[in-house]
Every structure is written in C-alpha cells, then in structure tokens.
Amino acid sequence: MLNRMHYPNQKFLLTTMYSSDFLHFAQARGFIHQGTDLEALDQVMRAQSITAYLGFDATAPSLHVGSLVGIMWLRLLQKTGHKPLVLLGGATSKIGDPTWKDTARKALTDEEIQKNVAGISKVFEKYLEFGEGGTKAVLVNNADWLCELQYLDFLADYGRHFTINRMLTFDSVKLRLDRQSPLTLLEFNYMILQAYDFLHLHRQYECQLQLGGADQWGNIVNGVELVRRMDHKTVYGLTTPLITTANGVKMGKTTQGAVWLNAEFLSPYDYWQFWRNTDDRDVGRYLRLFTEIPLDEIARLEKLQGSELNDAKKVLADATTSLAHGTECLQAIHETVTQMFGGGSHAESNLAQYILKICDLPVAIDTLLVQSGLVTSKGEARRLIQGAGVRLNDQTVTDFKMTLTASMFGEDQSLKLSAGKKRHLQILLDHD
Numbered sequence: 001m002l003n004r005m006h007y008p009n010q011k012f013l014l015t016t017m018y019s020s021d022f023l024h025f026a027q028a029r030g031f032i033h034q035g036t037d038l039e040a041l042d043q044v045m046r047a048q049s050i051t052a053y054l055g056f057d058a059t060a061p062s063l064h065v066g067s068l069v070g071i072m073w074l075r076l077l078q079k080t081g082h083k084p085l086v087l088l089g090g091a092t093s094k095i096g097d098p099t100w101k102d103t104a105r106k107a108l109t110d111e112e113i114q115k116n117v118a119g120i121s122k123v124f125e126k127y128l129e130f131g132e133g134g135t136k137a138v139l140v141n142n143a144d145w146l147c148e149l150q151y152l153d154f155l156a157d158y159g160r161h162f163t164i165n166r167m168l169t170f171d172s173v174k175l176r177l178d179r180q181s182p183l184t185l186l187e188f189n190y191m192i193l194q195a196y197d198f199l200h201l202h203r204q205y206e207c208q209l210q211l212g213g214a215d216q217w218g219n220i221v222n223g224v225e226l227v228r229r230m231d232h233k234t235v236y237g238l239t240t241p242l243i244t245t246a247n248g249v250k251m252g253k254t255t256q257g258a259v260w261l262n263a264e265f266l267s268p269y270d271y272w273q274f275w276r277n278t279d280d281r282d283v284g285r286y287l288r289l290f291t292e293i294p295l296d297e298i299a300r301l302e303k304l305q306g307s308e309l310n311d312a313k314k315v316l317a318d319a320t321t322s323l324a325h326g327t328e329c330l331q332a333i334h335e336t337v338t339q340m341f342g343g344g345s346h347a348e349s350n351l352a353q354y355i356l357k358i359c360d361l362p363v364a365i366d367t368l369l370v371q372s373g374l375v376t377s378k379g380e381a382r383r384l385i386q387g388a389g390v391r392l393n394d395q396t397v398t399d400f401k402m403t404l405t406a407s408m409f410g411e412d413q414s415l416k417l418s419a420g421k422k423r424h425l426q427i428l429l430d431h432d
Contacts, residue, residue, distance in 0.1 A: 052209035053085035061119035090143030170218030198223030
C-alpha cells in the first residue's frame with residue numbers, strides 16, 4: 001500500500017491541501033482537475049477504504065495512451081488502499097457519449113462491441129490486481145444491467161430527474177450546438193444512462209466515487225445528483241485535466257496514428273519509442289502521470305538540460321513500457337536501439353551516415369530527404385511520404401510538413417531515416 005511514509009524526504013509534497021493519501025498523491029502528480037465537495041471526500045477517504053469507478057467505452061479493440069491517465073489513476077487508487085471498479089461500456093458503446101467533436105460516434109454492432117470488450121479487458125490486468133474482497137479490482141460491464149431495462153419504466157423512474165435546460169449547459173453540448181452540429185436524442189440518453197450506472201454501482205458495490213476525464217464532468221455531476229435524489233446518499237465525482245502535449249495536441253494522437261496499449265496493435269518497441277520521443281517540455285509531467293517513479297527523483301530528472309534530458313526520456317520510456325508490456329521486453333528493445341544507433345554496431349547494420357549540424361535545425365523532413373541524398377527532389381519526397389514510403393526510427397511518416405527538432409534525437413544524438421525499403425541513413429547530429 002502506498003502512503004507518504006514511503007517518501008519521507010519529499011517535503012514539497014506536504015504543500016498539498018489533502019490529508020488522505022489518494023488525494024494527496026493525486027494532486028502532487030497532477031491528476032486532479034475538478035471535484036464535487038473535495039474537502040468532504042478527503043475526510044471520507046482518510047477515514048475508510050472506499051470503492052470508486054471509471055468507465056471505458058468499447059469503441060476499439062484496444063485502448064490507447066489517451067486512456068492511460070485513467071488507468072494510472074485507478075492504479076493509484078488501489079495502491080492507496082481503495083477498491084477500483086473498471087466499468088466497460090458494453091451497452092453505452094451502442095450510443096456514444098456527446099463529445100466536443102462535430103459528429104456522433106460510428107454505430108457499432110453487438111459483435112464489434114463484444115470483440116472490443118475482450119480486447120481492452122486484457123489491458124487492465126497489467127495495471128491492477130483483480131480478485132474478490134478487500135481492495136481487489138472488479139471488472140463490470142454495464143450491458144449486464146442497462147440492456148435489461150424496460151425503456152418506458154426507466155424514463156418514468158429516472159428521466160424525470162433530468163432537465164434539458166441543465167443538459168444544455170454542459171460544454172460538450174454547448175459547443176456542438178454553437179457549431180450547429182447535429183446532436184441526437186440518442187446522445188442525450190447517454191447522459192442519463194451514465195448517471196444510472198453510478199446509481200447501480202452505488203447500490204451494488206457501495207461505490208462512492210466516479211473518476212473521469214474533464215469532458216465527463218457534466219455526466220459525473222448528473223450521477224452524483226441522481227444518487228442523492230433517488231437514495232438520499234452523498235457520493236462524489238472527480239476529473240482529470242485533458243492531457244495534451246506541449247504543442248497542444250491531444251495525448252495519444254500522432255502522425256503515425258493512435259498509440260495502442262495492446263501489443264498486437266503496436267509493438268513494445270514502437271511503444272517505447274513513442275515515450276522516448278517525448279517533447280522536452282512534457283517529460284516531467286509525463287513522469288508524474290504515467291510512472292511510479294518517486295517525485296523527488298522526477299524533480300531531479302526534469303531539471304536536466306540539453307542532451308542529458310535524453311536520459312530522463314529513456315527512464316520515462318523504460319518505466320511506461322515496463323507497466324504496459326513487462327520488464328522482460330526492455331532488454332530486447334535496448335539491444336535493437338543499440339544495433340540501429342549504438343556506437344560500434346553501425347558496421348553490422350550497414351547504415352550509411354549523414355552529418356546534420358544543430359545550427360541547421362529545425363529542418364523540414366522533405367528538405368532533409370533531399371539534402372541527405374535519399375531522394376532527388378522535394379516532389380519525390382512528398383510523393384514517397386504520401387505513399388507511406390518514408391520512415392523515421394522505423395515509424396511511418398505521414399505528414400510531409402513534419403519538422404525535425406533537436407529534441408527528437410536519441411541519447412546518442414542520432415536518428416534512422418529510411419526512404420523505401422532499401423535506402424537507409426543514420427542522421428548524426430553535430431553540435432560543433
């Protein structure tokens with residue numbers, strides 16, 4: 001069990017406003033965005049072990065790193081002495097939550113949802129301890145209770161506790177309407193069903209807390225209020241901030257596509273490389289959110305400058321990959337990196353070298369392809385990129401406007417650039 005006694009030297013942690021271990025560490029590591037009556041929740045979590053849940057809709061056969069902050073939050077919950085419920089949206093995935101996007105989610109068949117549920121269920125076993133009793137995690141599927149509801153009876157019993165007026169105040173709804181994007185009655189129903197999930201889990205498991213992302217705030221408040229109205233009990237809601245990169249891009253979205261957590265959709269090596277290529281400005285924040293490295297060590301790592309910051313990125317990549325895929329894969333990943341870019345192994349891999357001066361950075365990918373001699377013109381470079389024929393560190397480049405910066409180079413200050421199947425270069429960064 002995790003508590004502050006594990007880190008007696010981290011005096012800066014004592015500046016947090018919370019006395020319960022869960023909220024204390026959640027605030028210190030950057031998880032907390034909004035909450036309902038956090039002072040009361042803090043007292044409850046200090047006095048007793050509680051049950052909390054976080055929902056994941058089954059919209060794909062794997063979760064990606066955009067869901068990882070929620071998974072790590074559940075892990076922290078369990079490590080501080082509380083019980084996590086992992087709720088899979090086997091029923092709500094048929095509807096789709098109103099989001100800040102302009103369109104509703106694609107409708108999924110029952111077979112697709114069942115396949116997706118099976119795929120994403122495997123992820124949680126790596127992060128949580130499942131079992132019976134105590135703080136062991138439990139996996140639940142809202143199809144088990146929502147699909148049995150009689151619609152008219154459900155509306156009569158629960159629909160009267162929700163008003164359109166209130167729903168229209170939620171940011172996800174307001175933004176859609178402001179852009180004059182369609183918002184279906186089906187999506188409105190999602191809000192009621194999610195609130196009912198909280199009521200059901202409160203009755204079934206004595207669940208007192210719902211966790212979620214910032215975009216779920218309105219739905220979480222609905223659930224808190226429904227439990228109060230129906231059962232006259234106090235429950236709580238808590239959200240994380242929206243996790244974006246330093247460039248403002250939503251976490252998990254790259255030019256190469258989603259960064260999946262299941263190895264069959266993204267190899268452990270590519271997963272490691274995603275974290276290894278983190279923007280310099282994001283390293284400290286990602287170490288706090290996505291690893292369990294002590295905060296005093298993170299404070300040291302994020303102070304590193306220049307090429308030394310690459311050591312912190314390697315620590316980040318090792319820690320996140322170990323959680324997702326096990327420590328046993330790290331040796332093979334390190335050997336692959338050494339073979340491709342390491343000191344004495346270039347003769348073995350027959351990689352020609354191109355020296356790029358740091359004063360020439362940033363440089364556009366199409367310009368570098370021409371300057372290095374891999375292609376003869378920018379037109380050829382762009383056609384090759386559009387045909388998925390250009391790779392950077394063996395990851396396909398899809399944006400011909402991509403720009404290379406110093407932070408993208410590895411600890412040995414090199415990158416592998418490939419054009420087609422047979423043309424490869426090791427790009428070496430010259431600091432002189």
